[in-house]
Structure formats: C-alpha cells, structure tokens
Amino acid sequence: MPTESMIRLTANDGHTFQAFRADPADTPKGAIVVLPDGGAAAGKLRKVADAFAASGYVVIAPELSAPTTTEAAADGEPAAAVQDPAAPLLAEIQSTVDSVKECGKVAVVGFGAGGGLAYDAANRVSGLACAVSYYATGVVDAAGAKRRVPTLLHFGEADPVVPFTAVSMFRAYHPEVSAFSYPGAAHDFDGDGETRDEAAAALAHERTLAWISQYVVGQPPIALKNAGAYALAKVDKKKKKKADDDMGPPAD
Structure with a gap:
C-alpha cells in the first residue's frame, strides 16, 4: 500500500505551501x-x-496558491492587470518538482485547469x-510555443468546455x-461526477501510464520525421490498426 503524508514545501520567494504525497511500497521508478x-x-x-503510486511512482500534489489577476491602484487609477498570473503557480510547481527529483525523472499530470497548468x-x-493533460482548459485557445518536452493530451469529443472543433484546429498547429x-466523452470524463466515462477514463489512464513509463522509466523515443516526440501514439496506432481517436501526427 502507498504511504500517504502531507508535507510543506518552500517556494523560491520564501513562502511555504502544502502538498499531498504518496510513496510506493517499493523503490520508486520516478515521480x-x-x-x-x-x-x-x-x-x-x-x-x-x-493509482499512480501503486504503479511504482512517488506522487505529489501541491496545494497551489490562488493566482492574482488584478491589483487596484492606491490613488484611484484603474486597476493594473498582472502581466503573468500563472507565474506564482509555476514557481510553486517548480519547487514541487525540485522536492522529488531525487526519486528519478519527473512527469506532470494535470486535469482541467490543472491540465492547462501542466501544459504551461x-x-x-x-x-x-x-507532461500529460486531461481536458485542459485554456490550451486550445492559446496554444503557445512548440513543446519542449514530450506532451500527451486527452480530450472528450463531447466536451462543451473544450470544443472538439477547437481541438482539431489546435492539433494542426502543434504536430509535435x-x-x-x-467519442461521447464529456468534460471531466475522468472525474467522480455525472460526466465520468469509465471506458474513456480507463483507456486514458492506460495511455498515460505507458507515456510516463516511456519517458520517465524507459529509453528516449526515436526521433521520427515530421513527428517530433511522437513515438508512443504511433506505436499504438500500428498495434490497433484503427485509431479514430488518435489525433497525433500522420504516419510518414
């Protein structure tokens, strides 16, 4: 059984925050x-x-601070928007990563708003x-720069929060x-609410574990022409011979 605990971490500006940690029974494969x-x-x-700890990983989930979006001016001037509200959260994520790097390589997995942060x-x-993101919010609307580490995304085709048409457009801009x-899965299909889809959740978890195993535990993927860091999904495509839900780069 995993060993669970609440710990305190310190960000680079000196403030502390809590994190939930689960350690596997045996030597960890990574974090x-x-x-x-x-x-x-x-x-x-x-x-x-x-679930992740049972597969051999140290798991840590930080309780991130709420981002500040605006600051009111003292002299009655209009409020000034903070240029990068995600910066404090990313600093806390950095401290969280640093706290487990002695356990091996580190992956990040996010859900919903956390999926958007994981992508960032x-x-x-x-x-x-x-990195792995489930039905990440804020990603398809602001795709950003090319990914620096292998990134896996899961989307529900019936998600009203992250429309599938926008996902398709995003995919065209990010072949890496x-x-x-x-199909049929809504937003939060891996949650505990009424939109949970057991089949989609199980398949997404299987793919997530395989992705993490490849990049955290196993050898680096072979660089494929016009495919960036797209090794696992292509192998999966060959095995299944049908990949209607695989939106990865086309085969060479």
Whole structure:
C-alpha cells in the first residue's frame, strides 16, 4: 500500500505551501506531480495519487496558491492587470518538482485547469521529463510555443468546455503534440461526477501510464520525421490498426 503524508514545501520567494504525497511500497521508478482541477475533491485526488503510486511512482500534489489577476491602484487609477498570473503557480510547481527529483525523472499530470497548468509547466518548469493533460482548459485557445518536452493530451469529443472543433484546429498547429480524443466523452470524463466515462477514463489512464513509463522509466523515443516526440501514439496506432481517436501526427 502507498504511504500517504502531507508535507510543506518552500517556494523560491520564501513562502511555504502544502502538498499531498504518496510513496510506493517499493523503490520508486520516478515521480509524478499531479495538478488537479480547481474544484477537485480530496477523495478524487487521493484516488489518482494512489493509482499512480501503486504503479511504482512517488506522487505529489501541491496545494497551489490562488493566482492574482488584478491589483487596484492606491490613488484611484484603474486597476493594473498582472502581466503573468500563472507565474506564482509555476514557481510553486517548480519547487514541487525540485522536492522529488531525487526519486528519478519527473512527469506532470494535470486535469482541467490543472491540465492547462501542466501544459504551461512543460515549457516553463525545469526538470520535467514529460507532461500529460486531461481536458485542459485554456490550451486550445492559446496554444503557445512548440513543446519542449514530450506532451500527451486527452480530450472528450463531447466536451462543451473544450470544443472538439477547437481541438482539431489546435492539433494542426502543434504536430509535435500527441493527442487522443474519446467519442461521447464529456468534460471531466475522468472525474467522480455525472460526466465520468469509465471506458474513456480507463483507456486514458492506460495511455498515460505507458507515456510516463516511456519517458520517465524507459529509453528516449526515436526521433521520427515530421513527428517530433511522437513515438508512443504511433506505436499504438500500428498495434490497433484503427485509431479514430488518435489525433497525433500522420504516419510518414
């Protein structure tokens, strides 16, 4: 059984914050930073952490500070928008990654709003081997720069929060990203609410574990022509011979 604990971490500006940590029974294969959706219940977080820990990883989920979006001017001038509200959160994620790097390579996995942060962290937090996002918010609307680490995305095709038409457009701009979609699955299909889709959640978890195993535990992928860091999904495509939900780069 995994060993669970609450720990305190210190960010680079000196402030402290809490994190939930689950350690596997045996020597860890590596570590996974989990970024839940903003409203995720503690029970769901523990379920996710225990599932990854049971597969041999140290799992740590930080309780991130709420981002500040505006600051009111003291002299009555209009409020000034903070240029990068994600910066404090990414600093806390960096501290979280640093706290487990002695366990081996580190992956980040995020859900919903946490999925958007995981996608951002892939390019802005050092020490990450790969990133995985589930129905990430804020990603398809602001795709950003080319990914610096192997990135895997999961989307529901019936998600009203992240429309599938926008996902398709995003995919055209980011051929280096491996993305899977799940027919009939809504937003939060891996949550504990009424939109949970057991089949989609199980398949996405299987693919996530394979992705993390490849980049955290195994050998680096072979660089494929016009495919960036797209090895796993292409292998999966060959095995299944049908990949209607595989939105990864086309075969050479």
